[in-house]
Amino acid sequence: MVRSNFFAPLCIRRFFDAKKAYPLFIFFTFGVLTAFFSACSEDSDPERVVYPLENELYAMFPNDPALGDSVDAHLSTGVMMIVHPGGLYSLSFEVDSAYEAPKMQLFRIYPNQNGGSGISKVETVKPQVVGGRYVFTFVCEENEKSLWALTLVENNDYYRGKTRNVIFEGSGKYSNxxxxxxxxxxxxxxxxxxxxxxxxxxxxxxxxxxxxxxxxxxxxxxxxxxxxxxxxxxxxxxxxxxxxxxxxxxxxxxxxxxxxxxxxxxxxxxxxxxxxxxxxxxxxxxxxxxxxxxxxxxxxxxxxxxxxxxxxxxxxxxxxxxxxxxxxxxxxxxxxxxxxxxxxxxxxxxxxxxxxxxxxxxxxxxxxxxxxxxxxxxxxxxxxxxxxxxxxxxxxxxxxxxxxxxxxxxxxxxxxxxxxxxxxxxxxxxxxxxxxxxxxxx
Ligand SMILES: [Zn+2]
The missing domain is CATH 3.40.390.10 (Collagenase (Catalytic Domain))
Known part of the structure; x- marks a missing residue:
């Protein structure tokens, strides 16, 4: 399923300007297409944009060996991550040979003028197979710490294969x-x-x-x-x-x-x-x-x-x-x-x-x-x-x-x-x- 959506201001306020937010989740509402969103639509892209499905996203931190089985379970339909400028990131998981290799779609989540939040696609990444794992690598080209999300896509829909033992690593250029x-x-x-x-x-x-x-x-x-x-x-x-x-x-x-x-x-x-x-x-x-x-x-x-x-x-x-x-x-x-x-x-x-x-x-x-x-x-x-x-x-x-x-x-x-x-x-x-x-x- 492909959804166009925007983040409802009510929900995102919790996220960016939270008083009582729920940790590790962002809350947003799907299914509403507005003119606002057309500014970041992907009409020129022949590939369909497959936005995160759930209204709650689990978060990943780089180099964290305890991502939890929720990240494994929700990776295809949307997980969010914190990324830093110039960071080189790698996301990998075990190959599921019953399915074709998925592509990864990356998204930027950003605050908008309405006090809410928007989402726009950054890029699509294809995996390499290394040692029985799909490995996706990407560089964060932001100017500051940012929140990104990802989905895994197969035939313009969410990837249905298993995504076991997710590893998310990041390496940066700043001094020790x-x-x-x-x-x-x-x-x-x-x-x-x-x-x-x-x-x-x-x-x-x-x-x-x-x-x-x-x-x-x-x-x-x-x-x-x-x-x-x-x-x-x-x-x-x-x-x-x-x-x-x-x-x-x-x-x-x-x-x-x-x-x-x-x-x-x-x-x-x-x-x-x-x-x-x-x-x-x-x-x-x-x-x-x-x-x-x-x-x-x-x-x-x-x-x-x-x-x-x-x-x-x-x-x-x-x-x-x-x-x-x-x-x-x-x-x-x-x-x-x-x-x-x-x-x-x-x-x-x-x-x-x-x-x-x-x-x-x-x-x-x-x-x-x-x-x-x-x-x-x-x-x-x-x-x-x-x-x-x-x-x-x-x-x-x-x-x-x-x-x-x-x-x-x-x-x-x-x-x-x-x-x-x-x-x-x-x-x-x-x-x-x-x-x-x-x-x-x-
Ligand atoms: Zn503590």
Whole structure:
């Protein structure tokens, strides 16, 4: 079936300007053909354009070994992906010899003037067969991070063959150097374990250099939000900042891409008094992958965490650990063991762990009660087509869970923070971090 369609403004607003969007999906409505759409029709193309079928699309991130069986199942009829300028991408899956080879149609999804979103075809790609797999390669010729979608086409309709074991890889041209920019927002109380903000910054720099061994971490800047060249007056230094309450935007994305040459391409780590969500220590979007400002350009950490009885102050060491962990999400790493909240967010129960062969996982975590089903709110303030990943306090919900019994507790991407755990990335994680950093303009 071939459909002409456009994205209904109502639905897409959720997607691009979301307050309560559903993660990993975009919602749009099909079946309405308008004059608007004719601007991007493909009349001159003899091949029919086969648009995504479903009104919900699963997302793929490059170099993610845990795409999930939903991507396998929906690949022909439409999956979306995040792509970066100049990135060279390869999508492959096992040949199904019962069918002819499909072609891949690529689409760009873009915001339109109506506050909605449009879709237009980019190109058609033919596969090569390598080692029993179809391999499609393409280059992203966009100027900025973009959202693309794909369908697989056979005889002007969706490909009906099986698409097993999908692998989506990306390689980029950007350097493996990265600088950090610590942005304290509002009043930050003295932090246990350090003597002031410069001392915290030094600790962060050391921790990042020790953890992110596949990057070269050049330096760390400290820039107070109150001294932002444009927005400074919005961020008074004598007020405790509660991300998600003092500011509607929990991610404080407007502070990303600090407008000073040299600093503008650093990773912006925003330190607030606390995140206004129960037991949440830090926040970043999965594969936020934006180092130059705007949506998805910040990693948020709190000096305190909101608890049922008030709030708890974090030590410097804990704050640093949370920053390292959230930054892992920023560059595309999932939790080593999925939490119930993750599974709800993924809308895919097959993604129980991160897919890396060298990171074990901990089934006990799912039954521990620490991350009970439905306890975490599945919807937070998403502004991106992928979901945010929050780090919860191990003391959350009054559950005693001995995370040291988990075989992945030594890894930074373990989902529960504790003093004893989380000391390294695995080799495969480090490799993906480096691949993904190379995709991201900076
Ligand atoms: Zn996390």
């Amino acid at each position: 150097h990265l600088s950090l920019n610590l942005i304290p927002v509002g009043l930050i109380d003295p932090i246990d374990g350090v003597d002031g903000m410069d001392s915290l910054a030094k600790m962060l720099l050391q921790a990042f250099r020790k953890a992110y061994t596949s990057f070269v971490i050049d330096t760390i800047y400290v820039n107070y939000a109150s001294k932002h060249p444009i927005l400074g007056s919005k961020y008074p230094s004598d007020v405790h900042w509660h991300a998600g309450a003092t500011s509607e935007d929990m991610t404080l994305a407007e502070l990303g891409g600090w407008p000073v040459k040299g600093v503008n391409e650093a990773l912006d780590i925003v330190l607030v008094h606390r995140i206004n969500e129960l037991n949440v220590l830090g926040y970043a979007a999965l594969f936020a992958s934006n180092l130059t400002g705007g949506e998805g350009s910040t990693v948020i950490v709190g000096s305190h965490v909101l608890t049922t009885t008030g709030e708890r102050a974090l030590s410097a060491e804990e704050i640093v650990k949370v920053a390292v962990h959230e930054t892992g999400h920023f560059f595309g790493l999932r939790h080593t063991t999925s939490t119930w909240e993750d599974l709800e967010n993924y809308h895919d129960l097959s993604v129980l762990e991160d897919g890396f062969e060298d990171t074990p996982y901990c089934p006990d975590l799912l039954t521990s009660g620490l991350y009970k089903k439905g306890k975490g709110k599945a919807s937070v303030d998403y502004r991106m087509p992928y979901y945010g990943v929050k780090m919860l306090d191990s003391r959350a919900y009054g559950v005693t869970f001995d995370e040291s019994g988990c075989p992945d507790a030594h890894l930074f991407m373990f989902p529960v923070s504790s003093e004893k755990t989380m000391t390294e990335f695995s080799k495969q994680q480090l490799k993906v971090l480096k691949q993904n950093l190379a995709l991201i303009p900076h």
